[in-house]
Amino acid sequence: MNFHEQVDTLDEQSQMLALCERRIGYMFRDRNQLREALTHASGAAHRLASNERMEFLGDAILGKVVCKHLFLKYPQYLEGDLTKIKSIVVSRQTCAKISQRLGLQEFLIVGKGMASCPTTPSSLMADVFESLIAAIELDGGPDEAEKFIQRHVIPEIEMAVAGEIEGNYKSLLQQYAQRVLAATPAYHLVQEKGPDHSKSFKVAALIAGELYPPAWGKNKKEAEQRAARNALSELRANTALPRSNIPAAAGASQTVDLDATVASSDPIPDTEAGARAQVIIEDESPTNCPVVNEMQNVSGNEARVSQLVDAVWPACVTGDTPESRKTSQS
Numbered sequence: 001m002n003f004h005e006q007v008d009t010l011d012e013q014s015q016m017l018a019l020c021e022r023r024i025g026y027m028f029r030d031r032n033q034l035r036e037a038l039t040h041a042s043g044a045a046h047r048l049a050s051n052e053r054m055e056f057l058g059d060a061i062l063g064k065v066v067c068k069h070l071f072l073k074y075p076q077y078l079e080g081d082l083t084k085i086k087s088i089v090v091s092r093q094t095c096a097k098i099s100q101r102l103g104l105q106e107f108l109i110v111g112k113g114m115a116s117c118p119t120t121p122s123s124l125m126a127d128v129f130e131s132l133i134a135a136i137e138l139d140g141g142p143d144e145a146e147k148f149i150q151r152h153v154i155p156e157i158e159m160a161v162a163g164e165i166e167g168n169y170k171s172l173l174q175q176y177a178q179r180v181l182a183a184t185p186a187y188h189l190v191q192e193k194g195p196d197h198s199k200s201f202k203v204a205a206l207i208a209g210e211l212y213p214p215a216w217g218k219n220k221k222e223a224e225q226r227a228a229r230n231a232l233s234e235l236r237a238n239t240a241l242p243r244s245n246i247p248a249a250a251g252a253s254q255t256v257d258l259d260a261t262v263a264s265s266d267p268i269p270d271t272e273a274g275a276r277a278q279v280i281i282e283d284e285s286p287t288n289c290p291v292v293n294e295m296q297n298v299s300g301n302e303a304r305v306s307q308l309v310d311a312v313w314p315a316c317v318t319g320d321t322p323e324s325r326k327t328s329q330s
Helices: 009-026 031-037 052-073 077-091 092-102 122-140 144-165 170-182 220-238 272-284 290-297 302-318 324-330
Strands: 186-193 200-207 215-217
Touching: 009 031, 009 215, 031 122, 052 077, 052 144, 077 144, 077 186, 092 122, 092 144, 122 144, 170 220, 186 220, 200 220, 215 220
Parallel strands: none
Antiparallel strands: 186 200, 200 215
16 A cells, blocks of 8 residues: 555555654654655645645755765865765755655655556655655754755765765866865876877876876876876875875775775887777776786787787777677676
8 A cells, every 4th residue: 555546544644654754764743744745746735735845945955964064074175076976966866766765656645647657757756855854854853854864865975975086086186286286287188199080199197397197098088087097196106295195085084095096007008009008908997808908918018919909999989898798798
């Protein structure tokens, strides 16, 4: 039994609301607040009796709590980084995902037309999560609403931070350079090779007049990320500064271990084949692809690298890589 089906008696409604309370981990003093939060416009006598106003309030409460948490938890992140993470966490997609995880679709009060749909639209799932936040604050105060958000949203914040910062070597390098070297990194295009439809770019990071080891990429953005990684690797190897001066990554408050983050390898020949080899290795590693594994093992052998690149580069450009074929076949 759920609210998609007709709940005819007050006792049945009470049972469903009690089950919803157990599911979300909050017991309402006034269950009318919960009922309103669960009521879609299609299931309300009029729109003012639906959860639309609560959704408006809940969205603002969610944004405030998330911003406060990010500000306090990640003092090393710049405003732009915090904004990106916040936009992910308070997005409709994230709110819908949390609602689905809680199974809130079982409790939505909707009209007969909506109830006949085989699946609940994600927009409704996002709305009900925000409405619940508002209902909890109205019923129990801001502390209870914040507890609810902390319980269900903090894991999403941590995942968003990891996804946004992990591998964002440009952000890490900028944080380090500005704090320790009092300089902002710039990126210098050293070289570009290949025809227009499959160019590769060689970029180096420039900090306080010093040029760091360049890196190749299939586009400038990719090359800049790899150049930033090279710069971080060299800074870590050459600096006498303690590890605590290296910025944190992947959303952790502790510092990043650049020895683990930035893998070292034998030099790839500085040729067009070498440039493409580096792109292929970066894109396909770590995999069980024998071509890529051999390319890493013979990186000092220019002739063999060229042979291997000729074998796989066209597929790499089109996206039909060894790993993508393996994935599609599984």
